[in-house]
Every structure is written in C-alpha cells, then in structure tokens.
Amino acid sequence: MLEKMIFGRYIPGTSFVHKLDPRSKLSFVFLFIIAVFLANNAVTYGILLGFTLLVIFSSRIRIYFLINGLKPIIFLIAFTFLMHIFFTKEGAIIVDWKFIKIYEEGLRQGIFISLRFLVLVLMTSILTLTTSPISITDGMEDLLNPFKRFKLPVHELALMMSISLRFIPTLMDETDKILKAQLARGSDISTGSIKQRIRAVIPLLVPLFVSAFKRAEDLAIAMEVRGYRGGEGRTRYRQLKWHWRDTVALALLGVLVAALVLLRG
Amino acid sequence: MMKEVLSMDHVSFSYQSEEGVTEKAIDDISFAVQQGEWIAIVGHNGSGKSTLAKLMIGLLFPDEGEVNVFIQKLSEANLWAIRSRMGFVFQNPDNQFVGSTVQDDVAFALENNGVPFTDMVTRVHESLAQVNMSNFHDHEPHHLSGGQKQRVAIAGALALKPELLLMDEATSMLDPQGRDEVIRVVEELKTKTGLTVISITHDLEEALLADRIVVMNKGKLLTTGTPTQIFARGDELEAIGLDLPFAMKVSRLLRESGMELFGEHMTEEELVNGLWTSHFSK
Amino acid sequence: MDISLQQVGYSYGRNTPFEKRALQGVDGTIKTGSYTAIIGHTGSGKSTLLMHLNGLLKPSEGIVQIGDTQITAGTKAKELKAVRRHVGIVFQFPEHQLFEETVEKDIMFGPMNFGVSKEESRKRAHELIELLGLPPDTAQKSPFDLSGGQMRRVAIAGVLAFKPSVLVLDEPTAGLDPRGRKEIMELFSRLHAEENLTTVLVTHSMEDAARYADNIIVMHNGHSVMAGTPQNIFGDEETLASFGLGVPRSVKLQRVVEKMIGRPLPVLALTEEDLATALARAASEEGDANA
Ligand SMILES: Nc1ncnc2c1ncn2[C@@H]1O[C@H](COP(=O)(O)OP(=O)(O)O)[C@@H](O)[C@H]1O
Ligand SMILES: Nc1ncnc2c1ncn2[C@@H]1O[C@H](COP(=O)(O)OP(=O)(O)O)[C@@H](O)[C@H]1O
Ligand SMILES: [Mg+2]
Ligand SMILES: [Mg+2]
Numbered sequence: 001m002l003e004k005m006i007f008g009r010y011i012p013g014t015s016f017v018h019k020l021d022p023r024s025k026l027s028f029v030f031l032f033i034i035a036v037f038l039a040n041n042a043v044t045y046g047i048l049l050g051f052t053l054l055v056i057f058s059s060r061i062r063i064y065f066l067i068n069g070l071k072p073i074i075f076l077i078a079f080t081f082l083m084h085i086f087f088t089k090e091g092a093i094i095v096d097w098k099f100i101k102i103y104e105e106g107l108r109q110g111i112f113i114s115l116r117f118l119v120l121v122l123m124t125s126i127l128t129l130t131t132s133p134i135s136i137t138d139g140m141e142d143l144l145n146p147f148k149r150f151k152l153p154v155h156e157l158a159l160m161m162s163i164s165l166r167f168i169p170t171l172m173d174e175t176d177k178i179l180k181a182q183l184a185r186g187s188d189i190s191t192g193s194i195k196q197r198i199r200a201v202i203p204l205l206v207p208l209f210v211s212a213f214k215r216a217e218d219l220a221i222a223m224e225v226r227g228y229r230g231g232e233g234r235t236r237y238r239q240l241k242w243h244w245r246d247t248v249a250l251a252l253l254g255v256l257v258a259a260l261v262l263l264r265g
Numbered sequence: 266m267m268k269e270v271l272s273m274d275h276v277s278f279s280y281q282s283e284e285g286v287t288e289k290a291i292d293d294i295s296f297a298v299q300q301g302e303w304i305a306i307v308g309h310n311g312s313g314k315s316t317l318a319k320l321m322i323g324l325l326f327p328d329e330g331e332v333n334v335f336i337q338k339l340s341e342a343n344l345w346a347i348r349s350r351m352g353f354v355f356q357n358p359d360n361q362f363v364g365s366t367v368q369d370d371v372a373f374a375l376e377n378n379g380v381p382f383t384d385m386v387t388r389v390h391e392s393l394a395q396v397n398m399s400n401f402h403d404h405e406p407h408h409l410s411g412g413q414k415q416r417v418a419i420a421g422a423l424a425l426k427p428e429l430l431l432m433d434e435a436t437s438m439l440d441p442q443g444r445d446e447v448i449r450v451v452e453e454l455k456t457k458t459g460l461t462v463i464s465i466t467h468d469l470e471e472a473l474l475a476d477r478i479v480v481m482n483k484g485k486l487l488t489t490g491t492p493t494q495i496f497a498r499g500d501e502l503e504a505i506g507l508d509l510p511f512a513m514k515v516s517r518l519l520r521e522s523g524m525e526l527f528g529e530h531m532t533e534e535e536l537v538n539g540l541w542t543s544h545f546s547k
Numbered sequence: 548m549d550i551s552l553q554q555v556g557y558s559y560g561r562n563t564p565f566e567k568r569a570l571q572g573v574d575g576t577i578k579t580g581s582y583t584a585i586i587g588h589t590g591s592g593k594s595t596l597l598m599h600l601n602g603l604l605k606p607s608e609g610i611v612q613i614g615d616t617q618i619t620a621g622t623k624a625k626e627l628k629a630v631r632r633h634v635g636i637v638f639q640f641p642e643h644q645l646f647e648e649t650v651e652k653d654i655m656f657g658p659m660n661f662g663v664s665k666e667e668s669r670k671r672a673h674e675l676i677e678l679l680g681l682p683p684d685t686a687q688k689s690p691f692d693l694s695g696g697q698m699r700r701v702a703i704a705g706v707l708a709f710k711p712s713v714l715v716l717d718e719p720t721a722g723l724d725p726r727g728r729k730e731i732m733e734l735f736s737r738l739h740a741e742e743n744l745t746t747v748l749v750t751h752s753m754e755d756a757a758r759y760a761d762n763i764i765v766m767h768n769g770h771s772v773m774a775g776t777p778q779n780i781f782g783d784e785e786t787l788a789s790f791g792l793g794v795p796r797s798v799k800l801q802r803v804v805e806k807m808i809g810r811p812l813p814v815l816a817l818t819e820e821d822l823a824t825a826l827a828r829a830a831s832e833e834g835d836a837n838a
Contacts, residue, residue, distance in 0.1 A: 134365035169407040181644035184636045186660030206646035218360035225353045227377035237372035310724040506726035511796045518823035544830040
C-alpha cells in the first residue's frame with residue numbers, strides 16, 4: 001500500500017522542470033504558496049489552476065500517476081469540500097432536498113478552498129517529484145546560508161537531512177523485512193482490539209530501533225574515520241549552477257503574481 | 266629497503282563493562298606490517314579482529330602497549346593527520362555509505378579534508394575508474410548491489426591516496442559475485458600501485474592471496490606467517506574453528522584414506538600436480 | 548505437506564511508476580520430506596519466491612498450492628495465517644527480528660501467536676535452547692547481550708518453536724564464521740533427517756546445495772529455469788554457466804583431474820569426501836593397470 005504513495009517521492013527525468021536549479025524551484029514554490037492566497041474569484045482561481053497544469057505539463061509527469069499517487073490527499077480535499085458545503089450557511093439556497101440544504105456561498109467556498117488545497121498539493125508534489133531530495137537539501141543549505149550569521153547550524157542541518165533522506169529507503173526495506181519476519185511468526189497487526197494491535201507493533205518497533213541505532217553507530221564511526229569533524233574547513237563537492245531557465249521560471253511566476261493582483265476581485 | 270607502515274607493540278585492550286571485570290579483548294599482541302605487504306587477519310568471530318582494527322585507526326586506544334602508524338605513536342594529537350593517510354572499509358555495505366549518490370560518497374573524505382573542488386572532480390573520477398565503477402557516478406546506494414557499494418567504499422578510501430588500506434570483513438556480507446569483484450579490485454590495486462593492505466577475512470581463498478596471515482584466537486595472536494607456513498598447521502587451525510582451503514581438505518581426506526601424497530597442497534593446482542606425479546604419470 | 552507452484556508471477560509496486568516484475572511463470576514442486584535448494588543470482592527472485600511459500604506474498608498470477616490450501620491473487624488475508632503455522636521461514640539475518648526482554652520469551656512468541664499454551668511454549672523454548680547448543684542460562688538473558696552467532700540460533704529457535712512441517716531458510720549462514728556456518732548447516736541437516744522436516748534452502752553456496760539438497764531449483768531473472776537432482780543440475784555445467792552460476796568446487800576439481808588422466812570418473816563428486824573416494828579409487832585402478 002505504501003509503495004503506491006508518490007507524495008514525497010522523486011521520479012528522475014530531464015524535463016524543463018527537472019533541470020531547474022533547486023534554489024529556483026524552492027523559491028518558486030515558496031512564492032507560489034504565498035501567491036495562491038491572492039486568488040479570490042473565479043478568474044484568479046482559474047488562472048492558478050491553468051498555471052499549475054502548465055507546470056505539470058512541462059514536468060512531463062503523467063497526470064494518471066499524479067492522481068493515483070495522491071489519492072489519500074484527494075480524499076482529504078473532497079472531505080474539505082463537503083465540510084464547506086454543509087456547514088456554510090450564507091447566500092441563496094441552491095439545493096434543498098429533504099434535510100440537505102446547500103447554500104450558494106457554501107458551494108463557492110467549497111470549490112475555492114478545495115482548489116487552493118489542490119494546487120498547493122500539486123505544486124509541492126511536482127517539486128518533490130522532479131527534484132532529488134539531495135538537491136532539495138543542497139538548495140536549502142544554500143538559501144539558508146545567510147542565517148549562519150545568526151548561529152543557525154545550516155551545515156549540520158543539511159547534513160542531517162541528507163543522511164536521513166539517504167537512509168529512508170534502507171529503513172523502509174528494513175521495516176518491510178521485519179514486518180514479514182514477525183508475520184511469519186504468526187504476529188498479526190491487522191486484526192484484534194486496539195490494545196492487541198498496539199501490542200503487535202512492539203515486535204516491529206523494537207527491532208527497528210535496534211537496527212537504526214546500530215546503523216547510526218556504524219555510520220558515525222565511518223564518518224569519523226573518513227575525517228569528518230564538522231563543517232569547519234570543509235570544501236563542497238556539490239556545486240549549484242544558476243541557468244537562464246531559472247530566471248525564466250521566476251519571471252513567469254512574476255507574471256502570475258501580477259495577473260493575480262490585477263484580476264482579483 | 267623495507268619501510269614499516271604499522272606496528273603493534275605488546276598491545277592489550279579490555280572493554281569497560283558495567284560489572285567492572287572483563288576479559289581482555291586484545292591480549293599482548295605484537296606484529297609489524299611493511300610497506301607493500303598484503304596482510305590477512307583471520308580468526309573466529311569474537312576473537313578480537315575488529316577491536317584490533319579499531320586500535321589501528323584510533324577509535325580505541327590500548328590499555329597497554331603502543332600502536333605505531335607511519336612510524337609515529339598513534340595518539341589523540343596526530344590522529345586526524347594519520348587517518349587522512351589511510352583508508353578503511355567496514356563490513357556492512359549500507360552503514361558506511363554516507364553520500365546520497367556514488368560520487369558524493371567518494372567525495373566525502375575529500376570534502377572533509379578540504380580538497381579544492383576541481384581536484385575533487387578528477388580524484389573522484391580516477392578513484393571510481395580504479396574500482397571499475399565509472400558508469401555509476403549518479404547512482405543512489407539502494408540501487409547498487411552489495412559488491413558495488415563496497416567498491417564505492419574502496420574508491421572513497423582511494424580518493425585520499427592512502428598509504429594503507431584496512432578492510433574489516435569487507436566481503437563477508439556479499440554474495441560470491443560481489444566477493445569476487447571486491448577481491449579482484451584489491452588484487453589489482455596491490456599489483457598496480459603497491460598499496461599496503463590489511464584485510465580481516467573469513468574467506469580462505471582471499472587469505473591465500475595475502476603475503477602474510479595473522480591468526481587470532483580469543484584475543485591472542487596465535488601465529489603469523491606466509492599462507493604456506495600457516496596452513497601447514499592445519500589441525501591447529503581446525504581446532505580453533507577455522508576452515509581449511511578446499512584443496513587441503515581433499516588432500517587430507519586422501520591421505521586419511523591411505524593414499525600416498527607428497528608435499529602440502531594449498532591450491533587446487535598444487536593438488537592436481539601432486540596427484541599426477543605420485544599416481545597418474547607412470 | 549506438498550507445496551506446488553503453477554505459473555506463479557509477482558510484481559512489486561503494481562500500477563506505480565516503480566513497478567518491478569520479480570517472478571514470471573514460475574513452476575515447481577516441493578515434496579514432503581524433501582530437501583530443496585533454490586539457487587540463483589542475487590535479484591533472480593529467490594526471496595520473493597520464498598515469501599510465496601507461506602502466503603507472505605500472494606501471487607499476482609498463477610497458483611500456489613500449500614497442502615490443501617490454494618493461494619491465488621484473490622485469497623483473503625485471514626486464510627493465510629493458518630498456512631504460516633505449517634511453513635516457517637527463517638529470513639536472512641534472522642537475528643534482526645529479536646525483540647523480547649529474554650531469549651525464552653522471544654522463542655515463545657511464535658508458538659503463542661499460533662495458539663500454543665504458555666507452558667507448552669516455554670517447554671519448547673528450553674528444549675530448543677538445548678538443541679541449538681546454547682548454554683542453559685541463555686533462557687533468561689536478553690537476546691541483545693548475546694554474540695552474533697548465538698543471536699542467530701535464538702532467532703532460528705523462534706521459528707522451530709511452532710513446529711512447522713516445512714522449514715524455509717533464506718541464506719541462513721550469511722555473515723557467520725566457518726565453524727558457525729558448518730554447525731548451523733549440520734543442525735538443519737539433522738532436523739531434516741531425524742524429524743523428516745521438509746526443508747527449503749536458498750543459498751549462494753553450490754557446495755551446500757550439492758551436499759545437503761536432494762532437489763534443486765535454479766532461478767534466473769524471475770524464471771525457474773532448471774529443476775532436478777544435484778547430480779543432474781551440477782552435471783550440466785554449461786547450462787548453469789549460462790545463468791551465471793558455477794558448480795561446486797569438488798566438481799570443478801573433478802573436471803580438472805578428468806582432463807589430466809584423460810577419462811571421466813564414474814560419478815559426479817558432490818562433496819570433497821565423494822571426490823577423495825573417487826580419486827583414491829581411480830589412483831588404485833591406475834596402479835593395478837600399471838602393475
Ligand atoms: N563495544 C564493545 N563492548 C564490549 N565488548 C565488546 C565490544 N565490542 C566487542 N566486544 C567483545 O570483544 C571481543 C572481541 O570482539 P571483536 O573485536 O568484535 O571480534 P571479531 O571482530 O574478531 O569478531 C568479543 O568477545 C566481543 O564480545
Ligand atoms: N520490496 C521490493 N520492492 C521492489 N522491488 C523489489 C522488492 N524486493 C525485491 N525486489 C526486486 O525483485 C527482484 C527479485 O528480488 P529477490 O526476490 O530479493 O531476489 P533474490 O532473493 O534472488 O536476490 C529484484 O530485481 C529486486 O530488485
Ligand atoms: Mg568483527
Ligand atoms: Mg534474497
């Protein structure tokens with residue numbers, strides 16, 4: 001089931017979006033998230049949606065995978081939509097059937113809020129789907145560099161993040177293996193009372209922690225032996241390069257913001 | 266002129282335990298390694314091999330005796346300088362892969378030692394070429410086999426142009442193919458560059474390639490010598506739970522069955538030759 | 548309990564961009580009381596296949612028949628637990644599954660999950676500690692205080708404890724030292740012989756496959772490509788080589804000797820003992836001929 005989720009995964013590729021510098025992509029998504037809140041009428045929401053589809057198109061990620069992989073989140077969006085429809089009681093009544101009353105404002109807000117939610121999720125997914133986690137880390141480290149002055153341990157945070165990312169697949173495999181091993185010994189996580197289920201998690205968690213600690217210990221030794229002594233005096237192998245396409249991407253975002261500001265109600 | 270790379274001089278070490286009393290994990294060990302030698306350290310699990318390795322790179326310091334690396338006594342003061350001159354490959358291929366891709370991992374030690382970017386690029390390329398992993402620069406660790414990961418670890422060590430390569434059971438978690446790949450790479454390095462290698466291993470075929478074997482038993486050094494000298498003491502080795510080379514097992518079985526065979530047979534070639542001269546060439 | 552596979556196929560991550568086919572059209576039979584070795588390259592699908600033998604995975608296509616139970620893509624999860632009681636799997640590095648405070652409790656985990664009483668489970672735990680050659684005071688120790696080899700034994704005991712009729716082993720000796728390897732393999736061999744335990748072994752060691760198994764299945768790229776007795780499989784060096792696999796060292800050496808003396812030895816030497824016997828006989832025949 002987990003393997004179907006694509007939220008937070010990376011699909012390698014060579015599209016325009018894939019090739020953007022992580023710094024420009026990060027800034028782009030950050031600014032986009034703010035820009036989304038500018039939209040407040042049908043036209044501006046329409047523009048947002050159109051813009052998002054354009055980005056998806058130029059990332060060459062198949063819509064089918066996107067929808068399929070984001071299913072759990074789409075349920076959440078649908079739920080938000082229903083909440084708005086049933087609990088907003090403003091404007092004219094447009095549906096009045098037995099005990100169900102739907103107001104115009106409810107429908108309007110439901111659609112807008114869900115759309116907002118949807119474009120945010122789509123845009124951030126496109127970011128993670130087209131940018132390897134390590135590039136995201138590099139981009140962050142670079143963008144956060146100015147904060148070093150305020151004693152923010154930027155290098156350490158970035159290293160921590162890159163190592164965690166590096167070990168996520170390893171630990172996922174490990175979890176799967178331990179789960180299978182305990183299932184083979186008759187443990188059963190999917191049935192029984194809540195209490196029984198919580199108990200059934202212990203045989204999974206204990207070995208996972210033991211293994212994670214062992215790995216962390218080994219890794220710390222391996223890093224020390226290879227001369228790691230903190231960020232001081234360290235050079236960097238990963239170098240980021242800003243291209244014209246990054247400027248173009250940010251300019252496009254500027255156009256979007258301008259359009260939103262001009263056309264909002 | 267022989268040049269000493271590493272020596273252990275009456276080294277003893279015990280782990281601190283909660284109860285206080287512990288057996289010595291390393292008990293009065295002395296031996297020296299010369300430049301260009303390939304040393305295999307063998308011994309049953311728990312015989313102290315990894316502890317010995319940790320003493321060699323200053324992850325542990327001896328209770329008694331001295332560890333000398335590159336003719337300096339290993340101490341807190343010269344630790345980092347000495348480490349930058351040696352490479353280390355551990356047992357678990359996953360737990361020593363720090364970088365998120367192959368090239369990042371190879372560059373890790375270079376970054377730590379402040380090597381400038383342009384140098385790094387060439388060294389990463391060269392090192393990966395030396396372990397036959399040139400086509401894998403951008404691969405992520407979970408898409409590599411164990412043997413490939415270990416070769417990347419070797420490349421990571423080579424990038425610093427080390428004078429000594431230490432391997433602690435680097436092949437024991439690999440499948441036969443991975444094991445062959447790694448051994449072949451080390452063999453090649455040794456003949457091409459004269460690198461000094463200390464390799465802890467259970468793999469006898471690997472030990473047979475070494476110039477000298479150090480046998481550990483329960484924290485003590487049982488004996489050291491050339492493979493021929495060591496395996497001449499077959500019974501002793503079996504008694505402490507070590508395996509014998511395949512050809513030797515067969516040759517012993519033949520002798521037990523009353524067949525006349527002359528000389529020792531370490532490799533299959535020697536055995537076949539022995540059989541030929543004593544029995545089939547008439 | 549017979550197990551049979553009919554045209555079994557399996558894909559990981561179906562309908563995602565990460566879909567990966569691991570098995571395709573696999574056929575095979577594991578007869579009650581047999582000792583089957585599964586050999587093949589890393590990635591050839593051995594572990595995936597093993598997980599079908601006790602319903603940890605359901606085939607995407609085809610049928611897995613375990614005793615009276617038939618498992619297909621549509622089989623309900625509930626029916627699978629019963630199967631797991633009869634087919635025990637010892638995974639690679641099984642010590643990673645230990646979690647209890649004491650060795651005894653960890654061994655009791657399996658049987659108690661399958662409804663064996665506490666007293667009976669404890670009794671079995673103590674029997675197994677003895678059978679596996681662990682010191683008696685191990686029972687009350689924490690499994691995490693044991694040496695690697697001892698942890699491995701405890702983990703194996705944890706599977707033997709629910710008395711499966713089929714024991715499935717995925718590279719059970721990986722990472723052990725030579726003595727540890729030999730002792731564990733001899734233990735399984737003894738269980739197979741004395742308790743008539745049906746055994747399935749995944750191994751990279753052609754020597755172990757040749758020495759212990761009476762039936763071998765060869766996997767390659769997710770397909771079952773060869774099946775037969777060790778004599779048959781290792782007699783066909785060429786086909787094996789086409790799957791990137793070799794023959795046991797004894798067979799290799801036998802071939803060299805045969806070339807040297809210019810005639811084949813009468814039987815395939817599956818172990819070094821076989822080879823020594825064959826060589827001794829050949830040498831004495833040679834002697835007779837020259838006398
Ligand atoms: N961190 C540790 N704390 C306490 N004892 C240890 C530790 N590491 C190893 N030992 C003990 O030291 C002895 C030697 O272990 P080790 O050097 O790992 O042997 P080998 O590598 O030959 O298997 C063993 O008895 C082991 O239990
Ligand atoms: N959890 C998984 N998700 C995706 N692919 C997998 C998974 N487990 C194994 N595979 C793939 O399935 C194939 C068969 O793997 P496996 O059964 O583990 O082979 P073996 O045990 O022979 O090494 C390999 O290509 C492997 O990469
Ligand atoms: Mg060790
Ligand atoms: Mg496997």
